[in-house]
Amino acid sequence: MEHDYKSYIKEISDDISTCLDSMGVQPILFVGSGISQRYIGTPTWDLLLKNLSESCPILDKSYAYYKQKHTSLIKIGTEFSEAYREWAWGEGQSEFPDELFSECQPPEIYLKFHVAKYFEEIVNSSSVEDAKKNHLDEITAFQNIRPHALITTNYDGFLEEIFPDYTRVIGQSILKANYTDVGEILKIHGCSSDPSSIVLISSDYDEFQAKKKYLSAKLLTFFAEHPLVFLGYSAEDPNIKTILSDIDEILSPDNELIPNIYIIEWDPNAENESSYQREKLISVDHERSVRIKSITANDFTWIYKAFGSSDAIEAISPKILRALLARTYSLVRHDIPKRTIEVNYQTLEHAVSEEGELAKLYGITTLDNPAAVNAMFPFTLTHVGKALGYKGWHQANQLIVKIEQEKGINIKESDNKYHVAIMVGQVMQTHKYSQSVIDLLTIVRDGGEYDVEQ
Structure with missing residues (x-):
């Protein structure tokens, strides 16, 4: 079984590498409660509500009573919010800050304040440091992914601690940005730093x-242009279904596999399994399902390393990239059209028409001359896939895997007439392909006889 699991790791790591290389951008991480539960010991939603039931004297019955009474945890939280309001305006007033006792405050603020305080205490407790030490290798590899952005339904501040250079954006503020942001943690269900933002009741x-x-x-x-990775969720999590239900018809109109979306699930017996599921069919409503890629592991280190960025990306502050994007957007949308600044249009026209010139406007230049490589290997795997009549890179990569299975030759493992690997930093490669690989894969696609030149 160990050999099978090692083969599985190699196969999935290669698929991730190909996806990153073909899309040419960093992944988006969609982070659920399972990650905070794993690394800092936050409770499940069920355990959180149980704790809330035990902390409010007005809730004088066992938590089992409320679970029996209500069909959903959201309805339990909604009942608790009224109990916390009654407690706050009575014997529990000293448990809450004075500013909450205003007619302008919503009635559920007392429950949300208690929830926020609970999560803040967890993040700041000394036991969290011990918990993180138990997963030090995983957390380090997690940090080294250097994602384009993170999206989370978690209330706690674990991600802000792990990615200190990223900017936190909470709740409805996400809708106000006018450009696709880089280097941000989008907290779509609110944050413990702002109790009123927490999404909790009906x-x-x-x-x-x-x-x-x-x-x-x-x-x-984000989803169309970046690899997307679901972490800390189960495939049946309503948060995943909520997001995928609105985008599946655009990303997968014919119910095809969406090749750039992955879900990572923990299985304590992963190394001993006899087979591994590569895809997950997620039902988003009674009539529709979405097919995405599935990864199973009992240790996430190898997965994080596969998604990890190059040394070059690690050296760049996300704050700088975000500021650059925001200023460029402002220039294009406001300053130049309104003529609030002087513009040399001849310089701009030259910059956008000549390869590499636009980067020089930002003080960026290439490290070497790639012209020779580009002439011989001009294609990314996405280009190869489209030349073969596919929508993207995934089916082309499947043909390359088929060649390895049939001929024992992985054309991506070495530089050859079909492929070249170019180092970016010390750990990451970008892969380029020649016309020869298109010719070869065309024969493989059509079921013809073929040989691979080495």
């Missing part, structure tokens, strides 16, 4: 659902 979820289509539209560019 009215919160109703409001979130009403505005979900705007959020989904904003995130669609």
